[in-house]
Amino acid sequence: MTAAVLFENVSRHFGPVKAVDAVDLEVAAGEFFAMLGPSGSGKTTCLRLMAGFEQPTHGHIEIFGETAEGVPPYRRSVNTVFQDYALFPHLSILDNVAYGLMVKGVGKEERRKAAEDALAMVKLPGYGTRKPGQLSGGQRQRVALARALVNKPKVLLLDEPLGALDLKLREQMQEELKSLQKSLGITFVFVTHDQGEALSMADRIAVFNDGRIQQLGTPEDIYKRPQTRFVADFVGSSNVLSSATCAKLGIPSAAASLRPEAITIGTSWAEQLSLPGKVTARSFLGAVNRVSVDCNGEKIIVTSPAAMPVPDIGADVQLAFSRNDLHLMEEA
Amino acid sequence: MRSDRSTSAPLGLKIAAIGGLAFLHIPILLIFLYAFTTEEKSYQFPPPGLTLQWFAVTWNRPDVWEALTLSVKVATIATAIALVLGTFCAAAVSQTRFFGRETISLLVILPIALPGIITGIALRSAFSMADIPFSFWTIVLGHATFCIVVVYNNAVARFRRVSGSLIEASMDLGADGFQTFRHVILPNIGTALLAGGMLAFALSFDEVIVTTFTGGQQSTLPIWMLEELIRPRQRPVTNVVAMVVMLVTFLPILAAYYLTRDGDQIAGAGK
Numbered sequence A: 001m002t003a004a005v006l007f008e009n010v011s012r013h014f015g016p017v018k019a020v021d022a023v024d025l026e027v028a029a030g031e032f033f034a035m036l037g038p039s040g041s042g043k044t045t046c047l048r049l050m051a052g053f054e055q056p057t058h059g060h061i062e063i064f065g066e067t068a069e070g071v072p073p074y075r076r077s078v079n080t081v082f083q084d085y086a087l088f089p090h091l092s093i094l095d096n097v098a099y100g101l102m103v104k105g106v107g108k109e110e111r112r113k114a115a116e117d118a119l120a121m122v123k124l125p126g127y128g129t130r131k132p133g134q135l136s137g138g139q140r141q142r143v144a145l146a147r148a149l150v151n152k153p154k155v156l157l158l159d160e161p162l163g164a165l166d167l168k169l170r171e172q173m174q175e176e177l178k179s180l181q182k183s184l185g186i187t188f189v190f191v192t193h194d195q196g197e198a199l200s201m202a203d204r205i206a207v208f209n210d211g212r213i214q215q216l217g218t219p220e221d222i223y224k225r226p227q228t229r230f231v232a233d234f235v236g237s238s239n240v241l242s243s244a245t246c247a248k249l250g251i252p253s254a255a256a257s258l259r260p261e262a263i264t265i266g267t268s269w270a271e272q273l274s275l276p277g278k279v280t281a282r283s284f285l286g287a288v289n290r291v292s293v294d295c296n297g298e299k300i301i302v303t304s305p306a307a308m309p310v311p312d313i314g315a316d317v318q319l320a321f322s323r324n325d326l327h328l329m330e331e332a
Numbered sequence B: 001m002r003s004d005r006s007t008s009a010p011l012g013l014k015i016a017a018i019g020g021l022a023f024l025h026i027p028i029l030l031i032f033l034y035a036f037t038t039e040e041k042s043y044q045f046p047p048p049g050l051t052l053q054w055f056a057v058t059w060n061r062p063d064v065w066e067a068l069t070l071s072v073k074v075a076t077i078a079t080a081i082a083l084v085l086g087t088f089c090a091a092a093v094s095q096t097r098f099f100g101r102e103t104i105s106l107l108v109i110l111p112i113a114l115p116g117i118i119t120g121i122a123l124r125s126a127f128s129m130a131d132i133p134f135s136f137w138t139i140v141l142g143h144a145t146f147c148i149v150v151v152y153n154n155a156v157a158r159f160r161r162v163s164g165s166l167i168e169a170s171m172d173l174g175a176d177g178f179q180t181f182r183h184v185i186l187p188n189i190g191t192a193l194l195a196g197g198m199l200a201f202a203l204s205f206d207e208v209i210v211t212t213f214t215g216g217q218q219s220t221l222p223i224w225m226l227e228e229l230i231r232p233r234q235r236p237v238t239n240v241v242a243m244v245v246m247l248v249t250f251l252p253i254l255a256a257y258y259l260t261r262d263g264d265q266i267a268g269a270g271k
């Protein structure tokens, strides 16, 4: 099956800035694909390469098997939900949604009906006569979604579409987006810098840093088996053990990641590994306690269920964890 | 107009304000008054009698018609040129980033900052160096220089409001460059262009200095009036024409003011 989006060694440089650098990726048709990374890591630039607003400096891009280089945005079967929504302020909501059909020459009655259906799909029926200025942020976001989806794109690109919404609305929209994607079967490429959002919504995630993909895999892969220190740190703040600590545990490795919730404080069982340390800080986070332990100069974070007793600051403790939770990494 | 204080102004200020307004507007009223006088050789006050005959006389003077047609033609074509070029300049300066963008912006505005006499001399020497005979078209070109600035200034302010992402959104939804211009850019800058065009028309219609330098034998309406004042013949005809010029230039400026009132100022209205 042909990939929805294929990047072969794609780079986009702006002078000395390597916004996107030698990226290989393949988005499968019908997939919910997330691009996750910190600010300035090249996510938007990648999305713009897919939409056609940027041309690659090197490399090759295909969209459903067709070469994309040199194809202008208006000839790609790809639509974008922009971060600032970019609704046309002079048009009514209905005309905004119908815009794509209008420029394609679809008849007035037909496009009005399609636009109304799309508005109903995003739960904004009857809002057609308003102007974008008369809607709330969340409503505008839905209009932007309807405006893109009404064109029945093969790939929908979303650039941090939930960034401007408050937490509650964001969680609601996450669920709605996900179920919309499932029911429509359209390929979604979703940009976010929120790892929770990426983990909960995506089928696969590409983690970006400095214009490069650090790791590409399922949310579980990325979360449990980070391949680099950056991924371990950025996606859910894993501990990264240095080679010295690994050696002390009898494991020869450049580095290894260890999730904070995989560690227990107290005596270890027979098959478990253990490390001695001193508690330096602790804080109550509601469902869990977060404890910082200093193990021979290396800071290790442990989260333990709130029901468990927490040692005092300065106490000497043993950290215990299973060998299976320790993931070896090639680079330090 | 700037003061927000609602207390009534002192008497002295009121008198000064009335005096200032009188100083500005009484000469204009006098022009209107003498369009109706029965005395055609000199302006004596008060006018010996009032008549409407000069409107008929003006109507039947072919030289007035000639000058009027020329002025209308020049203003129309200069405005049309300015609308096209001014819009392009504004689009280039506000939509793209390129080396020397600020300089270009300054260069476009320069002709309106320069005294008209400099623009006139510069154009005149350019035309004679290029061996272009002075004609209708040289006048049009001369007027286009300052008309472009007016259109540009009005358009550029609006262009900034059409954010780049709107244009990208339009392209993303399948509109090519032309469709994007028609459905997204034009509706957003339309009133600004209309206002700019009207101002340009008004400016061109009563322009004297640049016209003297770039014109050949033809005289536009303002030039014709100047000549009339020197060689008096049926003097009140000039006053009738002056009233017409006032209306033709004042109405567009007023309209432009109301069109652009929401948001941005009428740039370059002061020339």
Ligand SMILES: Nc1ncnc2c1ncn2[C@@H]1O[C@H](COP(=O)(O)OP(=O)(O)OP(=O)(O)O)[C@@H](O)[C@H]1O
Binding pocket: A014, A017, A018, A019, A037, A038, A039, A040, A041, A042, A043, A044, A045, A046, A193
């Ligand atoms: N047109 C441009 N000209 C020059 N540099 C650019 C341009 N566009 C992006 N960059 C640079 O490329 C890098 C990546 O930018 P990009 O917008 O892709 O980041 P991002 O991952 O989307 O970040 P954010 O989460 O803040 O949106 C940044 O360093 C940025 O400054």
Ligand SMILES: [Mg+2]
Binding pocket: A043, A044, A045
């Ligand atoms: Mg971005």
